[in-house]
Amino acid sequence: MNKTLYKSSLNIIEINPNYKFSDLSITNGELKKINDSTYSVLIDTSYQTKLIFKKHKKNHEINFRVNKMPEPELKFWSSDNIDINNITYKEFRNIKAISAILSDFSNSCSFKIISLEIIKIDKNDSEKKIKLNNPNSNDIQRIAIQSNKGDIYIFKNIKIEIEDTKRIINGKDVTIYLK
The missing domain is CATH 2.60.40 (Immunoglobulin-like)
Known part of the structure; x- marks a missing residue:
């Protein structure tokens, strides 16, 4: 046991x-x-x-x-097999959805992203903040399609619901540099 x-x-x-x-x-x-x-x-x-x-x-x-349960990570879904640490703006534009996952965790968990904040910094250092509640694939696609080479996207203040227990936990922040 x-x-x-x-x-x-x-x-x-x-x-x-x-x-x-x-x-x-x-x-x-x-x-x-x-x-x-x-x-x-x-x-x-x-x-x-x-x-x-x-x-x-x-x-x-x-x-x-x-x-303590580990912080779930964001998974970016695309028709391309993308590496989020080495992604071009064209690949980022093809993102269809995001979800929360736990790698190498023994318990089976389903998650729902209930809110997150996205900060977009363009190549001129202009900053735009976007807060999403219950984000869906249309929200993510709308944001991704506006990306350009050199943009930085920071996903933070991620709140995730564990669907089995209805408990709210924090997700792991992620920063994406578009090439």
Whole structure:
């Protein structure tokens, strides 16, 4: 059993179905039974929590560490296979949508970007700020199509909803230099 849980994420715990107990509880968080051997755990605070099994009037405990969930990164979707660290303005103009992802994360999570701020700095150092709430593909395409060589785009103050838990977390800021 993995002994790490993630704050704000829906954590799934599998328990051997042959292990018989009369009661199961958790010290910090919300525990829900999915089936006879699977439970979901949702934790919003704490650095440690305990899963407590009651068996024959005795308590058996399993300690879990609680880690902060990593910041999701923005994924830019395009018909081209683009490298966001080495992108031309023509490639940027072909961006169709953005989403939030977590690379190498053990929990399965779906995200929705609920707001973000985009700062566009053109080659004359003129700055334009754009705030988007619930951005959709049309918003992103409208912004991308206006890009030019030498522009800098800063995506920041990214607020992301974890769809399973409805918790709001911050996304990782990204800066794009268009060649």
